[in-house]
Every structure is written in structure tokens, then in C-alpha cells.
Amino acid sequence: MESRFSPSLFVDLYELTMMQSYFFNNKNDIAVFDFFIRDREGTPRRFYVFAGLEFLLEFIENLRFDEEDIKYISELGLFKDEFLDYLRNFKFEGDIFSVEEGRIVFPDEPLVEVVAPLPQAQILETALINLLQFPILSATKFARCFLVSKGKLLIDFGARRAHSLWAAQVAARCAYITGFHGTSLLSAGKKYGIPVYGTMAHSYIMTYEDEKQAFEDFARLYNGTVLLVDTYDVEKGVRNAVEVIQKLKDYGIKIRGIRIDSGDLIENSKKARKILHDAGLQDVFIFLSGGINEYKIKEILEAFPDLAGFGVGTEATVSADLPYLDCAYKLVEYGGIPRMKLSERKKTFPGRKNLKRLYKAGKMMCDVVIPFSNPDDMPDESELDSDFDSYEILLKKVVDHGQVVEKIEDRRKYIFYCRDRFMRDFDMLPEYLKKLEPPREGEKYPVLFGKELSSIIRSTERKIQESI
Amino acid sequence: MESRFSPSLFVDLYELTMMQSYFFNNKNDIAVFDFFIRDREGTPRRFYVFAGLEFLLEFIENLRFDEEDIKYISELGLFKDEFLDYLRNFKFEGDIFSVEEGRIVFPDEPLVEVVAPLPQAQILETALINLLQFPILSATKFARCFLVSKGKLLIDFGARRAHSLWAAQVAARCAYITGFHGTSLLSAGKKYGIPVYGTMAHSYIMTYEDEKQAFEDFARLYNGTVLLVDTYDVEKGVRNAVEVIQKLKDYGIKIRGIRIDSGDLIENSKKARKILHDAGLQDVFIFLSGGINEYKIKEILEAFPDLAGFGVGTEATVSADLPYLDCAYKLVEYGGIPRMKLSERKKTFPGRKNLKRLYKAGKMMCDVVIPFSNPDDMPDESELDSDFDSYEILLKKVVDHGQVVEKIEDRRKYIFYCRDRFMRDFDMLPEYLKKLEPPREGEKYPVLFGKELSSIIRSTERKIQESI
Numbered sequence: 001m002e003s004r005f006s007p008s009l010f011v012d013l014y015e016l017t018m019m020q021s022y023f024f025n026n027k028n029d030i031a032v033f034d035f036f037i038r039d040r041e042g043t044p045r046r047f048y049v050f051a052g053l054e055f056l057l058e059f060i061e062n063l064r065f066d067e068e069d070i071k072y073i074s075e076l077g078l079f080k081d082e083f084l085d086y087l088r089n090f091k092f093e094g095d096i097f098s099v100e101e102g103r104i105v106f107p108d109e110p111l112v113e114v115v116a117p118l119p120q121a122q123i124l125e126t127a128l129i130n131l132l133q134f135p136i137l138s139a140t141k142f143a144r145c146f147l148v149s150k151g152k153l154l155i156d157f158g159a160r161r162a163h164s165l166w167a168a169q170v171a172a173r174c175a176y177i178t179g180f181h182g183t184s185l186l187s188a189g190k191k192y193g194i195p196v197y198g199t200m201a202h203s204y205i206m207t208y209e210d211e212k213q214a215f216e217d218f219a220r221l222y223n224g225t226v227l228l229v230d231t232y233d234v235e236k237g238v239r240n241a242v243e244v245i246q247k248l249k250d251y252g253i254k255i256r257g258i259r260i261d262s263g264d265l266i267e268n269s270k271k272a273r274k275i276l277h278d279a280g281l282q283d284v285f286i287f288l289s290g291g292i293n294e295y296k297i298k299e300i301l302e303a304f305p306d307l308a309g310f311g312v313g314t315e316a317t318v319s320a321d322l323p324y325l326d327c328a329y330k331l332v333e334y335g336g337i338p339r340m341k342l343s344e345r346k347k348t349f350p351g352r353k354n355l356k357r358l359y360k361a362g363k364m365m366c367d368v369v370i371p372f373s374n375p376d377d378m379p380d381e382s383e384l385d386s387d388f389d390s391y392e393i394l395l396k397k398v399v400d401h402g403q404v405v406e407k408i409e410d411r412r413k414y415i416f417y418c419r420d421r422f423m424r425d426f427d428m429l430p431e432y433l434k435k436l437e438p439p440r441e442g443e444k445y446p447v448l449f450g451k452e453l454s455s456i457i458r459s460t461e462r463k464i465q466e467s468i
Numbered sequence: 469m470e471s472r473f474s475p476s477l478f479v480d481l482y483e484l485t486m487m488q489s490y491f492f493n494n495k496n497d498i499a500v501f502d503f504f505i506r507d508r509e510g511t512p513r514r515f516y517v518f519a520g521l522e523f524l525l526e527f528i529e530n531l532r533f534d535e536e537d538i539k540y541i542s543e544l545g546l547f548k549d550e551f552l553d554y555l556r557n558f559k560f561e562g563d564i565f566s567v568e569e570g571r572i573v574f575p576d577e578p579l580v581e582v583v584a585p586l587p588q589a590q591i592l593e594t595a596l597i598n599l600l601q602f603p604i605l606s607a608t609k610f611a612r613c614f615l616v617s618k619g620k621l622l623i624d625f626g627a628r629r630a631h632s633l634w635a636a637q638v639a640a641r642c643a644y645i646t647g648f649h650g651t652s653l654l655s656a657g658k659k660y661g662i663p664v665y666g667t668m669a670h671s672y673i674m675t676y677e678d679e680k681q682a683f684e685d686f687a688r689l690y691n692g693t694v695l696l697v698d699t700y701d702v703e704k705g706v707r708n709a710v711e712v713i714q715k716l717k718d719y720g721i722k723i724r725g726i727r728i729d730s731g732d733l734i735e736n737s738k739k740a741r742k743i744l745h746d747a748g749l750q751d752v753f754i755f756l757s758g759g760i761n762e763y764k765i766k767e768i769l770e771a772f773p774d775l776a777g778f779g780v781g782t783e784a785t786v787s788a789d790l791p792y793l794d795c796a797y798k799l800v801e802y803g804g805i806p807r808m809k810l811s812e813r814k815k816t817f818p819g820r821k822n823l824k825r826l827y828k829a830g831k832m833m834c835d836v837v838i839p840f841s842n843p844d845d846m847p848d849e850s851e852l853d854s855d856f857d858s859y860e861i862l863l864k865k866v867v868d869h870g871q872v873v874e875k876i877e878d879r880r881k882y883i884f885y886c887r888d889r890f891m892r893d894f895d896m897l898p899e900y901l902k903k904l905e906p907p908r909e910g911e912k913y914p915v916l917f918g919k920e921l922s923s924i925i926r927s928t929e930r931k932i933q934e935s936i
Contacts, residue, residue, distance in 0.1 A: 009655040010633050012625075013666030016654070017690060021668075025685050027675055072658040078690065118675060125669070126653070129628035130636060137631075157480075160597035161792045163605075163631035163638075165478050168598060170632060185594070186484070187477035190540045198481030200489075201593070203799035206807040207495055207586060209935065217493050222485060222546065232810045232932060314792050323791035324629045324782045331671035339674040342700045464700060467677065 008065045008090075009072070012126045016073065019119040020083045030094075031118040032333035032352045035128060037136070038326040039107035045322065046433040047445065049143045049422060050099045050111055051174050052135030054414065057404050059127050063092050094120050096399035099355070102139075102177050102421030103394065104429055106447050109367060110353045113395060118334060125329045133325050134167060139174035141294070141319040143422070145312055146179030147434055148298040153309025155197045156183040157289055158317025171317045177418045179426075184311070193412030197311075199259070205231040215244040219255050226257040226287060229272070234260060238272045242279045257285035257308055265290065266303045273306055291315060294436055338460045350460040351453065354395045358388035363430045366446035367394075370453055377450030384448075476533045476558075477540070480594045484541065487587040488551045498562075499586040500801035500820045503596060505604070506794040507575035513790065514901040515913065517611045517890060518573045519642050520603030521566050522882065524580070525872050527595050531560050562588050564867035567823070570607075570645050570889030571862065572897060574915050577835060578821045581863060586802060593797045601793050602635060607642035609762070609787040611890070613780055614647030615902055616766040621777025623665045624651040625757055626785025639785045645886045647894075652779070661880030667727070673699040683712040687723050694725040694755060697740070702728060706740045710747045725753035725776055733758065734771045741774055759783065762904055806928045818928040819921065822863045826856035831898045834914035835862075838921055845918030852916075 022028065037048060065073070065087045074084055094116020105111055112132065114121045145154060156175040162168035165187075172188030182195035189196035200218055205228065208214035215227050227244070229237030238258060245255045258276075260268045265288050276284050288300065289311030297310055314320070330348040331339050338350030352372040358365045365388050370377040375393060378384075398405055408414045432443055439445075449457070490496065505516060533541070533555045542552055562584020573579055580600065582589045613622060624643040630636035633655075640656030650663035657664035668686055673696065676682035683695050695712070697705030706726060713723045726744075728736045733756050744752050756768065757779030765778055782788070798816040799807050806818030820840040826833045833856050838845040843861060846852075866873055876882045900911055907913075917925070 009658055010627070010636075011654050012627060012652040013654060013657075013664045014652065014668055015666075017666060017686075018668055018672045021672070021686055021689050022675075024689060031671075031675065033671070069658075073654070076657075076664065122669075122671060125671075126628050127633070130630060130633055133629050134631040159478070159480060160594050161601050161795075162598060163602040163786070164634040165595070165598055166632040166634045168478075184480040184482065186479050186481060186541070189481075189544075190477055190537075196481045196544065198483075198485060200482055200486055201590075202809050203499075203501070203590060203593075204486045204489070206799045206809060207490075207499065207802045218485075218489055221489050221492060318631070318786075318791040320791050323786040323788050327629075331674045334675045341670050341674060 008063055009069055010059075010127045010130070011123060013076075015123050015125055017078060018122055020079055022119045022122070023083050023086055028117050028119065029335035030115060031121040031331060033114045033121050033125070033329050034110045034332045034348070034353065035112040035132060035329045036110055036327065037105070037107045038328060040326050042438055043322065043326075044436070044438045045140060046435060046439050046443070047104045047106065047140070047143075047429060048136055049139035049178055050103045050105045050136055051101050051139040051177060051418070052132040052170075053098050053101045053112075053398065054408055054411070055131040055135065055170075056096075056112070056128060057398065057408065059131055060092050060096070060124075060399055060402070061404060063090075065090055091402060092116065092120050092124070092399075093402040094399070095397060095401065097354075097395040098398045099394050100396065100418070100421055102418035102425070104364075104422070104425040106367060106445050108349070108447050109355050109369060110395065113353065115352065129327065129329050133327055135170055135174055136327070137319045137322065137325050138171045138317070139178050141316050141322070142171075142175040142180055142312070143178035143426070144294040144436060145297055145310075145316055148294055148301070148436065149179070149310070150301055150305070152301070152307060153287070154180040155309065155311050156180055156185070156317070157311035157313035159183075159185040161314040162317045168317070173415060175312070175316070177415060178422050179419070180312070181309075191411060192415050194415075199226045200228050202228065202231045202261075204228075211237060212240045212244055215241055216248065219244060219248055219253055223253050224256050226259050227255060228259045228261065230260050230262050230268070234263060234268045235271055235275065238275045242275060242281060245281060245284065246279070255284065257287050259287045259289060259311070261288075261290040265296070266300055269300075269304050269307060287311065289313065293320065298436065338456055340457070340460045340464060342461070342464060349449075349453075349457055351456045353453065354393055356391050356393055358391045359428065360386060360388050362428060364428050364445070366448055368448050368450055370450040371456060374450070374452050377452040379448035380451055383446070476531055477537055478527075478595045478598070479591060481544075483591045483593055485546060486590055488547055490587045490590070491551050491554055496585045496587065497803035498583060499589040499799060501582045501589050501593070501797050502578045502800045502816070502821065503580040503600060503797045504578055504795065505573070505575045506796060508794050510906055511790065511794075512904070512906045513608060514903060514907050514911070515572050515574065515608070515611075515897060516604055517607035517642075517646055518567045518571045518579055518604055519569050519607040519645060519886070520600040520638075521569045521866065522876055522879070523599040523603065523638075524596060525866065525876065527599055528560050528564070528592075528867055528870070529872060531558075533558055559870060560584065560588050560592070560867075561870040562867070563865060563869065565822075565863040566866045567862050568864065568886070568889055570886035570893070572832075572890070572893040574835060574913050576817070576915050577823050577837060578863065581821065583820065597795065597797050601795055603638055603642055604795070605787045605790065605793050606639045606785070607646050609784050609790070610639075610643040610648055610780070611646035611894070612762040612904060613765055613778075613784055614894075616762055616769070616904065617647070617778070618769055618773070620769070620775060621755070622648040623777065623779050624648055624653070624785070625779035625781035627651075627653040629782040630785045636785070641883060643780070643784070645883060646890050647887070648780075649777075659879060660883050662883075667694045668696050670696065670699045670729075672696075679705060680708045680712055683709055684716065687712060687716055687721055692722050692724050694727050695723055696729065697726045698728050698730050698736070702731060702736045703739055703743065706743045710743060710749060713749060713752065714747070723752065725755050727755045727757060727779070729756075729758040733764070734768055737768075737772050737775060741772075755779065757781065761788065766904065806924055808925070808928045808932060810929070810932060817917075817921075817925055819924045821921065822861055824859050824861055826859045827896065828854060828856050830896060832896050832913070834916055836916050836918055838918040839924060842918070842920050845920040847916035848919055851914070
């Protein structure tokens, strides 16, 4: 669609005005920026799934300003020639540490940490947040569908109402990482090797005068197909399907299931099952779509478990009950000195960090945010409920002096790895987090701060309070 | 970012399985599909703004399957060689009629009508909905901000939390069409000629030991700039700004305004205004950002009108209170016969159509959906409250036998045209639609059906009821 996309111009103007000021004021020391999710009371999420790193790495590798970009920037009338020359030769040469894609994470945790000369770390802000925010949002939403799906088939049907073609591809990828079985979207199937699913739309039926003829023509072409039965009337549609199934049996043609896409899905499923049962077609499955989200999956399966699965569309693709994450990319250290923002309800935690996860009896026990320089830092003992069996450090170096450490050579293999990574974390997720409702007081996963980090936070805050 | 994007694979699998069935069953007659917004009770929108046509036209022009696509499709194991050959030579050769971008529209109206051989009309479904849905959603949301902005400056700040880089560009474009003054996003500025705005982030301040020094360095580089005052404490920040403003005045350096991005924006604005006033700096403006949406703009301006404007971010970019549109692309005619879907709550209106808008005293009076073949069709007189002064036909041919009728040669000029188109419609919008609340009973804009169309609907429904 785009003859050429300039990743470098995926920048808010203020990143460049700040950069020019850094440039002329020689503020080129090493800066550390953290990307994290903000904790907000009442947010309907007990856990999040980290995703999108692949897109960030792709962006870092392509971050350049070409002459067309420079010309545009120059015409804004804000930038001097010396700075434009600097941009001409710009590339990212810093380090980036990140949690792996597919991992379960929580608010207030450093998920990505950028360590680079100040202007280089600054310029990533807009793109980095954009490239991570939606994947995390999306993976988290799909993981919630997986959480309540009891092993049923889950297919992403959301492409048409994603906020762009690209968002649709990203969503299909996130759905697959978090336990979905496939997508309807061919471009995602091709790019990521995700299995693709789909049969017919209502329009197919409507091009025929006779629903049965439509079913028959389709089944003759696709042995083992699924028929959409609710174009005009679900009960009549199922009876028509039954007739066609019985007729085609003699020709060795099988119809594996029916799909219902409208009305009261529980009632319609019950009616359909009864008709199929009465016709001796117990093995024909029922697949549901239309307005499905995690709450509906849970409700439907509790009322009527005899289903093959769900096509999950719009509601999950746009994460309708939480269409954006409160997340940020903030300066936490500059020139070796921890930095901290004290804005109301938007405080940040200073200093270069890492993230440690403690396990007990095969389950996550708590996470500990620690200073990067002290992996042994631990929270005050009073904050730990019990001993832990093992621990793990979650931030890993993914970009070293501007070079991606492990290039993603094979996207298809990579997302299998991410999916496996998610499944392993999901197995270790404590039961109290496996709920759809917002966490109540005392039900939040403990994200603790190491003693040394806590002391850095306190002293930084004190110093700022004294200086302003 | 993408070395190559295959627009043709932006297709749900079922479009292709249906196409193959049409192909082998010789269902190649002319089909008509309508794209429309579904009316849903309680939706917080009194009007919508049509947008996204540019993207659809770009898609139509690029819709081809290359050998890599064919190879992928072939490997799915569902498609025969004869059909793959057909895809190899596929191009869209139909007609498309559309409302112009920037026009105010309503549910149940045909906004885009595709008239093409069935397989060609079918394959557009997924991409067409995707390429129109988000732009309409986004333009509508930004138009609501414009509606309550009382002429204040409105800048799109949402790039970072859009659902993809592309969505961010689209949102910036939609914001500009519906009355915003600019965007922070450079790629949108470059592509569409939208004015770009921006100064500094909190991180800029935090790299300094001293807020005043940060302000001063910045102002010396950008005469006439705006200072962000809430990094640590709003009141202290404003006092620091005042000191710097007064100091730099002697050097001929002006600071035009301050920005507040956190806390209680009304209270913080009042405090800031008082400090500025006491310092004799009445002409320094206050600009607000952080969690802004149309409801907040209205509330803030009612409480404290002495503001320059707003940076509108995430809430508008993802259309947080309505993150997707209930919209559809449905078959309404095939082989000259009107078609209709009767699924519960998902009925469609049959037959090829057009849309007529009636005006009275310079305001929109009502819209009338009419058969394409009868522009004179009118609703029953009992449905019309009064006489009308003039009328207009809203659907225009934009693709003729696969060729775009008016190529968009200059994107920058085109969006000025769309913006003007929006402004003209906005001027004619009746007062009862210029409210943020969901329309109550009797407050909906009348979308009526012509008598002839109503009779087509009734007879189609009757025929289907008899046949199933």
C-alpha cells in the first residue's frame, strides 16, 4: 500500500526539538529510559502479556533519516544545519534490555529499558510506546479468552474492525501467541505461519434462492466443511443443514459442523443441538461467532459446554473493555544520576533496574524490581509471605551497541517460541490471577521493590523535593 | 518497516473459499454490496463523519495476487489450479459509489455501494470494512472534540497509543479533517501537510538538576515556545517559568505559553493563571493535555475558559468510549434480484440504492434512502415534518469499471478539500445533533426510506419468508 514508509518520521515533533536542545547544550551522556505499565485502580486485568518486541527491533534496525525526511524537517523552520547534519548520520547505538515476548508481566515493572546517549534514547519514545502498547493490550485480551476457553477451538475473526490493516496482523499474531488456534486473516497466516480458518459468509447463502442448494454446492467443493445456518432463521437453517448432511453422506461428503453468528447464542445452540441430536447427528459440532469476548465465552460455556469453539472478533481485536494501556516510557537515570518525575498520579521510579521473579512450588510467588547493578537485592523480609524455591532474572539484553543480539531470522519459528513462552508462564500463574474480574484489594500479584532500590527511590525523591 | 505488503492477502480465508465456489458454480452475475453503520440503541453518537475513502481507492488500485501470494494460497490445499489461474489474473473491474470524505452521515445509510461481478465484490469485504471503519470511528470522535472546543486550539497528541503506526497516521489525518489544527506526528505532517506542533516532554526537564535552567536553555533555542510546568510540582513549575520569562524578556526572547499535563487540570489551570496574572503575564497562555477527551474539553471550558487549547491524545485516538463501529458490508442485490438477511438484530435492506439529503432553512432536515434507479422516490408524506428547500444526492461514482474516477494526485490538497467538506456539513448540522450525549428517543436524525424502496423491502422479506 505504502510505496515507502519512513520509520524515522514516526516521531512526535517534541522528540526532535528536545534532541536539538540536547545537541547544542552537549547533553550527550548516557540516559536510561524505562517502559512500564502504570497501575490503575479498577483496571479489569489481573495480568498482562508482554508482546511487540519484534516490531521494536525492526524499528531500531531501520531508524534512519533520509534526504526526503531531512528536507521535510528542515522546512519546519525550527532546526539548524548543524543539527540536520547530525540527523543525517543518526543511528541508534545504545543497548536495550527487554522481557521476552509471551511472558506474563505486571504494572510498575520495567519491561523494556533503553540505555543510550540521551538524544538516541529520547527519539525512540513515540515509536517504542506505539509498537509495544497495542501488542501487549491485544495479547493480554486474547490470553483472557484463552483463560476461560476450556480447551475449545479459538479463532481470531477480528481483521475487519482492527484499527488498520497492520493492527489486524498484529492482533492475529498476538492471538496465536496466547493460545488461539488460528486466524481468518491470510496475510497473518502467510507472514507468521499461523493456521487459517474460514468457510462462508451470509452473503454466500444470499446469492442463492435456496439455502439448501447453497449448502450443497459448498459442501461438494469442501469436504468436511462448516455451514453457516443463521442467514434467515436458525432453526430452519439447521433443518436445511441436516437435510443436506444426510443427502451428501451417500456421496462420501461429510459436513463437520455448523456455525451460528447471531441472536441468543446459548438458546440458538441448544435448539441446534436438539435438532442435530434428533437427526442422529451428534458428531456434527457447533461453532459460535458474533460479539464474542472472554466474558461471553465463560458465560456460554457454563450454560452450554457442548460446543467446538468460538470465532473471536472485534471485541478482542480492539480490546473493547480496555482499548488502551496506561503505559509510559520515562527517563529514570541521566549521567549516572537517578531521575524521577513527581507529577500527580504519574510518579516514576528512578534508577537503572532489573526484574526478578520468585517461584514457590511451581507457581509465581512475587516479582522484585531491583537495581541493575545488584541482582541480589531483595525486599524487606516482612514483605515476603514465605520462602521461595527459585528465581529468575527477566530483563535480557536484546540490542547491544545498536545491534540486535539475536536476529529474528524466521518469524514463524519465533512466534512458536513466544507461544511456548506464554504457555510456560501461564502454567505457573497462581490460581487467584486466573480470573476475569478486576483484582480486589489484596488480590494483586505482589510487585515488590528491593531494599536497595527502595532506598534509591527515597533519596532521589528527597533530593528533588529539596532542590525545587 | 515492511519490505513489501500484500494488499491482496488482506483477505479473510472465507472470501476465497466463497470465491472458488462462485467460480466453479458460474455465479458471476453482478452483485451489489452496501457498506453501512448499524443503528445500535444507546450508542453515544448523534452523528458520524465519513472518512477513509482514500485508503479504499488505494487498495482497489493495488489489488493483485502475485506469485508469492498464489504459492501461499495454493499450499493451503483448498484451491484448484483453475481457480488459482483465475486469481493470478484477478483485478477489480466493477463500479464503486461513495459518500465524500468529511461528510456527516448516519446509521442505516448506504455509505459505499460496490457494484461488480459477485467474486470481485465479495473479495473486498474484509479490507473495505477495515479501511473505512477506523477512519469513520476516528473522524467522528475528533469531530466531537471540535464540537465542544469553542474555537480553541486542538492538537492531536495520540500517536503513541494508536493501535499501530498506521492507525496513528490515519488518526492524525482524521483529526485534521474534522477541525483539529495540527498533530504532533511528523510522518502525518509530511504525508498530508498537516501542521505539526510540540515542544518538550518531562524527560527534558528531568535531565537537568534545575528546572529553570531547562526552561531557559529551551527558550533560548526556540523563541516563542511553550514550557511544560508539571514535572515536579505545578505551582513551583509556574513560578520557575515566570522567573525565566522575566529574565529572558530582556534578551528579546518570548515564551508564549505553559503546558500542564497532570493532576486536576481545572484547579491547576486556575492556580497557574493566578500566578501568571500576579506577575503581570496575562498574555502567557495555558495549554492542557493528559487524558483529554470531548467530555473533559466541555467540562474544563465551562469551568475555566481562559485557555489556549488542548492536546488530545489516547482517548480520542482509540475512540475510547466507542472503540469500534457496528458496521457491515452486505449483499443487497444479486443478478438483478434484491437480497436480504433476516438474522436477529442483523437485518439488511435490499436493493441497489442511493442517498438523498433534504435541507430546510440552511440545515439538514432528513435523509432519504432511495432506489438507485429512482432519484425522485420520496418517503410517505406523513413522515416528513415540513417542506424542504433543496436536496442533494450523496453517493457519487468513485470507481468506474475498476478505474478510480478522480485520482488523488495531491494528498495534501485532498485533505483540505475533505476538511472543507466537513466544515460545510457541520454548519448545516441541526442544533439538536450538536450534543455529546447519546440521542434519546425522538432525538435521532431522521433517516427515512423512499416509498418505492420500502415496497422493495417488504416484497423481498415476504418472498424470503415464503421460500425458507
